[in-house]
Amino acid sequence: MGYWKDIVLGGWSLIEGMKVTGRALFKPVVTVQYPRKRLEMSPAYRGHIEFKIFPETGTHGCIACGTCQRVCPSNVIKVQGVKAHARSGKIATHYVIDFTRCSLCGLCVESCPTQTLKFSTEFELAGDSRWDGVVDLVLRMEESRS
Numbered sequence: 001m002g003y004w005k006d007i008v009l010g011g012w013s014l015i016e017g018m019k020v021t022g023r024a025l026f027k028p029v030v031t032v033q034y035p036r037k038r039l040e041m042s043p044a045y046r047g048h049i050e051f052k053i054f055p056e057t058g059t060h061g062c063i064a065c066g067t068c069q070r071v072c073p074s075n076v077i078k079v080q081g082v083k084a085h086a087r088s089g090k091i092a093t094h095y096v097i098d099f100t101r102c103s104l105c106g107l108c109v110e111s112c113p114t115q116t117l118k119f120s121t122e123f124e125l126a127g128d129s130r131w132d133g134v135v136d137l138v139l140r141m142e143e144s145r146s
């Protein structure tokens with residue numbers, strides 16, 4: 001009896017599956033042929049954090065105050081900065097973040113007093129080892145401009 005019951009249940013499950021496939025055949029396509037075709041990203045998309053570049057200075061506005069480092073619940077930010085002159089403010093020389101442990105909570109973006117942090121629209125970060133996810137945003141920004 002169990003044998004025939006399994007056959008009936010298996011057949012019914014197959015019919016149910018084919019019904020779902022049949023319905024999908026006549027619906028508009030919702031996928032794209034990535035990577036040949038790409039969708040426009042939503043403005044609300046949160047990629048990893050990166051520096052904003054301000055047009056008036058041509059660089060970021062990080063003053064190495066350490067606020068983002070302190071508020072980060074994942075403890076993944078390490079920032080260092082120097083003063084150009086004794087009386088000037090600091091400017092960041094290194095801003096190292098471990099993207100592999102960042103939860104994209106946004107606390108660093110919200111707490112930055114100079115509004116120099118933003119979410120990127122990057123969604124294709126890949127690496128051969130977890131250390132590829134540890135990035136110095138200052139070096140990265142300089143490399144992207146050279």
Ligand code: SF4
Nearest residue numbers: 072102103105106108
């Ligand atoms: S988004 Fe959140 S977890 Fe990621 S670096 Fe900023 S504060 Fe830390």
Ligand code: SF4
Nearest residue numbers: 062063065066068112
């Ligand atoms: S809070 Fe803003 S200004 Fe302060 S260290 Fe972080 S990124 Fe730089």
